Amino acid sequence: MRNLSDNWIAEGLIDFEYKKYLLLAYLKEVEREFKSVKLYPPLAELISHYQKLQNFDANRNQINSKFPKEIQSIDLKKVSINYKSKTEDDETMKELASIINYALPQIKKHIEEGKSIYDFIENQLEIEPVGLSALYQKEGYALVSNGYSKEILVYRYKINLFQNNLDKYRGIALKFIAAIKKSVTKTCNQIKLDLIKNFKDLPNPSTWRIVSKNAIPLEQSLLPISKRLLLKHVEIE
Numbered sequence: 001m002r003n004l005s006d007n008w009i010a011e012g013l014i015d016f017e018y019k020k021y022l023l024l025a026y027l028k029e030v031e032r033e034f035k036s037v038k039l040y041p042p043l044a045e046l047i048s049h050y051q052k053l054q055n056f057d058a059n060r061n062q063i064n065s066k067f068p069k070e071i072q073s074i075d076l077k078k079v080s081i082n083y084k085s086k087t088e089d090d091e092t093m094k095e096l097a098s099i100i101n102y103a104l105p106q107i108k109k110h111i112e113e114g115k116s117i118y119d120f121i122e123n124q125l126e127i128e129p130v131g132l133s134a135l136y137q138k139e140g141y142a143l144v145s146n147g148y149s150k151e152i153l154v155y156r157y158k159i160n161l162f163q164n165n166l167d168k169y170r171g172i173a174l175k176f177i178a179a180i181k182k183s184v185t186k187t188c189n190q191i192k193l194d195l196i197k198n199f200k201d202l203p204n205p206s207t208w209r210i211v212s213k214n215a216i217p218l219e220q221s222l223l224p225i226s227k228r229l230l231l232k233h234v235e236i237e
Contacts, residue, residue, distance in 0.1 A: 002029045004049060009056065009099055014092050019099045023106060030110055034117055038220035043114035050107045057100050060093065121216055121225050127233055130188045130207040137234045140206030141195055142174065143188050146222055147215030151179045154191065156199075157230060172227045206234065 004026040005011055009019065030042045130143065137159075144153040154177040162169040177195075180186055192207045199205075208230060216222040 002026055004045070006048070006052065008049075009053065009096065009103070014095050014099075016095055016098050016102070020102060023103055027106060027110055030114075033220075034110075034113060036217065037117060037121070038217050039114055039118055039121075040220050040224045043111070043118065046107055046111045046114060050104065050111060053100055053104055053107070057097075057104075060097070117221075118225065121212075121214075121221055122229060124213045125225065125229060126209075126211040126213070127226075127229055128209050130192050130209050134204050134206040136204070137206040139202060140208070140234075141177070141192070141202075142226065142230060143191060143207065143209045144222070144226060145182075145209075145211045146218060147212055149215070150182050152182055152186070152188070152191065153218075154178045154180060154195070157227075159231070159234060170231055172231055174223060174227060208233065 002025060004022065008022060012018075030046065033039075033042045134140065139156070139158045142155045142157050144155065145151075146153070155174040156177055158173050158175075160171045160173070162171060180191060188207075188209050192205070195205060195207070196203060210226050210229065212222055
């Protein structure tokens with residue numbers, strides 16, 4: 001997939017038509033990925049581009065607000081004074097403003113499309129604990145079934161906590177263990193017992209069954225959404 005540079009708006013030629021071409025070519029690639037139900041990394045990239053453009057625009061406006069202003073008109077009905085900046089944006093800044101004003105709604109539209117696909121996938125997923133819930137849930141296993149596949153994909157998960165001055169954040173990592181063919185004897189409960197036998201460091205593991213009713217691209221959609229779903233259900237301090 002064609003990528004869009006993190007600093008695409010300021011790199012190279014600062015020209016509205018040129019930047020429009022770059023953006024639309026990138027968004028066309030994003031649409032192709034979304035039609036194939038492949039959300040990541042395109043959705044995360046779109047959100048990042050949107051936030052960076054918003055920050056760029058806010059900083060540009062902050063700079064302009066620092067310059068002195070002169071009274072342009074007085075509205076006695078509204079009891080307000082309208083000011084005009086004594087400085088005008090140069091041509092480059094005007095061109096950048098035009099690009100930003102065009103790009104933000106285009107990117108936002110595609111973010112909303114990606115979120116709709118995300119919600120559809122998440123809503124058709126089923127998640128439930130396998131056996132009794134464990135007291136220690138920071139680590140454990142996820143047994144993932146994808147559509148009509150005859151395999152159960154076994155992953156070991158680990159939740160990491162991050163903290164800054166304001167809040168705590170949780171991240172989750174998945175490590176592939178095995179692909180096990182479904183059978184009468186290889187139930188999720190039996191797989192859990194086998195995991196306990198083979199991995200002694202988790203004698204009573206938190207184990208979750210995640211089922212997608214539809215076949216979903218594994219790496220680009222099912223696993224990223226399953227990780228977020230696990231974070232919602234796992235209870236840790």
